[in-house]
Amino acid sequence: MSPFVLLMTATTLANAPADLIIRNAHIVTVDSNFSTASAAAIRDGKFIVVGNDVAVLKTRGPKTRVIDLHGQTIVPGFNDTHVHLTAGKDLETQVDLTHIRSIKQIQSTLVARAKQAKPGEWIVGTRGWWEYQLAEGRLPTRADLDAAAPHNPVSIPGPHYVIVNSLALKLAGVTRDTPDPQGGQIYKDSSGEPTGLLMDNAGRFIRKFMPKASDAQQVAGMKRVLALVNSHGLTSAGDPSGSVEDAAMYRRLRDRGLLTVRLDFSYNIDPAEPLDKAEAELKALPRPGSDGDGLFRADEIGETGLDGAELTALLEHDYPGKPGYRGLQKVPTEQFKRFAALVAKYGYRLRPHAVGDAAIDEALDAFEYANVQTPIVKRRWMIDHAFLLGQQHYDRVKRLGLIINSQYMHNYELGALILKAWKRPLADRSEPYREWLQNGIMFAGGSDGPISYYAEPLLEIYGEVTRGTQWGGRLGPDQGISREDAIRSVTINGAYTTFEEKVKGSIEPGKYADFVVLSGDILKVPPEKIRDLKVLATVLGGRTVYGSLGQ
Numbered sequence: 001m002s003p004f005v006l007l008m009t010a011t012t013l014a015n016a017p018a019d020l021i022i023r024n025a026h027i028v029t030v031d032s033n034f035s036t037a038s039a040a041a042i043r044d045g046k047f048i049v050v051g052n053d054v055a056v057l058k059t060r061g062p063k064t065r066v067i068d069l070h071g072q073t074i075v076p077g078f079n080d081t082h083v084h085l086t087a088g089k090d091l092e093t094q095v096d097l098t099h100i101r102s103i104k105q106i107q108s109t110l111v112a113r114a115k116q117a118k119p120g121e122w123i124v125g126t127r128g129w130w131e132y133q134l135a136e137g138r139l140p141t142r143a144d145l146d147a148a149a150p151h152n153p154v155s156i157p158g159p160h161y162v163i164v165n166s167l168a169l170k171l172a173g174v175t176r177d178t179p180d181p182q183g184g185q186i187y188k189d190s191s192g193e194p195t196g197l198l199m200d201n202a203g204r205f206i207r208k209f210m211p212k213a214s215d216a217q218q219v220a221g222m223k224r225v226l227a228l229v230n231s232h233g234l235t236s237a238g239d240p241s242g243s244v245e246d247a248a249m250y251r252r253l254r255d256r257g258l259l260t261v262r263l264d265f266s267y268n269i270d271p272a273e274p275l276d277k278a279e280a281e282l283k284a285l286p287r288p289g290s291d292g293d294g295l296f297r298a299d300e301i302g303e304t305g306l307d308g309a310e311l312t313a314l315l316e317h318d319y320p321g322k323p324g325y326r327g328l329q330k331v332p333t334e335q336f337k338r339f340a341a342l343v344a345k346y347g348y349r350l351r352p353h354a355v356g357d358a359a360i361d362e363a364l365d366a367f368e369y370a371n372v373q374t375p376i377v378k379r380r381w382m383i384d385h386a387f388l389l390g391q392q393h394y395d396r397v398k399r400l401g402l403i404i405n406s407q408y409m410h411n412y413e414l415g416a417l418i419l420k421a422w423k424r425p426l427a428d429r430s431e432p433y434r435e436w437l438q439n440g441i442m443f444a445g446g447s448d449g450p451i452s453y454y455a456e457p458l459l460e461i462y463g464e465v466t467r468g469t470q471w472g473g474r475l476g477p478d479q480g481i482s483r484e485d486a487i488r489s490v491t492i493n494g495a496y497t498t499f500e501e502k503v504k505g506s507i508e509p510g511k512y513a514d515f516v517v518l519s520g521d522i523l524k525v526p527p528e529k530i531r532d533l534k535v536l537a538t539v540l541g542g543r544t545v546y547g548s549l550g551q
């Protein structure tokens with residue numbers, strides 16, 4: 001069967017020839033018909049013609065580079081709408097724990113680092129490991145960290161928690177008498193002493209002591225992270241939570257030609273702080289919007305945490321086997337309503353982190369409250385994660401015109417933990433994509449890296465289709481979606497979250513020439529093999545930022 005080939009010509013096509021033509025390719029355009037094409041012409045960083053080889057080759061001029069792709073599959077550049085790229089700025093100062101598989105290994109890594117460090121100098125680990133992967137089957141304690149590095153304060157970040165040693169606790173003034181903060185917990189042993197595990201907002205006790213990377217270290221770390229995500233096919237990313245300094249850092253990278261994804265930036269403002277302080281911060285922000293260069297935009301406040309994650313998500317009912325426990329509420333409901341209204345008033349969009357069904361209720365209550373004062377319905381506000389978004393929420397989500405930023409990567413990587421904490425049948429309700437689509441809920445996919453994998457869109461597509469997980473089981477096996485819908489979730493739907501669906505997210509004339517060359521046919525390989533596909537090249541605005549074309 002020959003592919004449906006649609007010839008599209010940009011209305012703006014003048015007579016100037018193309019800079020670059022790719023031909024003899026299998027182009028999955030992700031246009032509204034999900035049509036395929038064999039060739040595309042690019043000029044000034046944008047597609048000018050997409051169609052069959054004969055039509056596209058008409059744009060060839062004497063200087064046009066023409067590349068035969070020998071039937072390789074091309075998809076639009078991927079967009080991960082929730083990836084914490086700013087974590088890269090600290091990479092150069094952290095101890096690499098990405099391949100750790102035991103507490104013993106953590107200790108030997110810390111011992112080695114402590115030998116190079118001065119006494120009193122902070123040692124901070126990276127993410128990239130999970131409790132269930134550790135041979136000891138438990139999290140390290142402050143005693144484990146003390147044994148390795150007694151003379152340095154140590155902090156090891158986890159998802160929604162940090163583990164610190166005794167010296168770090170001492171510096172932060174955390175003792176057996178310190179009360180839990182709102183939305184946080186200081187874990188204590190049977191004798192009442194802190195174990196070193198600081199959950200959610202309790203992590204703030206030590207955050208202010210964290211060492212700061214120098215400018216050069218930050219740039220080096222960011223280059224590493226950007227190269228990594230480009231190698232996974234990313235051409236667009238949403239960084240859901242950063243500071244004013246982080247925004248300035250991205251702009252510096254952009255000005256030096258080092259920003260190799262189109263970045264959607266969200267400012268983080270703490271909704272739990274007094275509202276006059278939040279308002280002062282909102283007032284001080286630049287006008288929300290895009291820099292007009294297609295590379296940097298900032299019009300969101302995120303990811304304001306309403307609850308925790310798997311163990312601390314705010315649920316409408318008690319956790320199975322834990323009578324009376326419904327998770328952590330980080331912001332009182334009335335406060336969050338008024339916060340949302342302020343965000344709307346200053347023209348920003350809000351994208352709270354809400355995992356549990358009750359946290360989603362809180363987000364919706366606040367959005368509806370804000371909407372009465374400053375309409376948000378056409379403003380594409382978002383909820384991030386929304387694991388337990390269900391029937392009770394759908395009408396409200398649609399009435400408010402919301403988009404869900406969801407990352408199947410959580411189910412993939414943490415499915416075992418979700419199952420342990422929520423049990424079936426609730427665990428199978430985590431991210432029910434088929435039901436969302438049937439109910440007209442739009443969602444964009446992502447990774448939440450480095451909490452999870454750093455931006456792995458192919459793995460995300462695999463998971464959305466198969467509901468597979470890293471531990472081997474399937475979470476919500478009846479909630480898989482078509483690969484076309486899964487591809488949309490990491491391309492055109494991502495573009496929609498930033499009002500850019502007319503300029504990117506598909507391979508069509510007039511759009512940015514952002515695309516990825518894959519090692520196989522993503523529309524035909526068996527579903528289980530989608531995760532084995534490789535990115536061979538990534539092109540951003542006609543410029544190759546990873547790999548090379550035409551091998």
Ligand SMILES: [Zn+2]
Pocket residue numbers: 082084240303448451
């Ligand atoms: Zn996140």
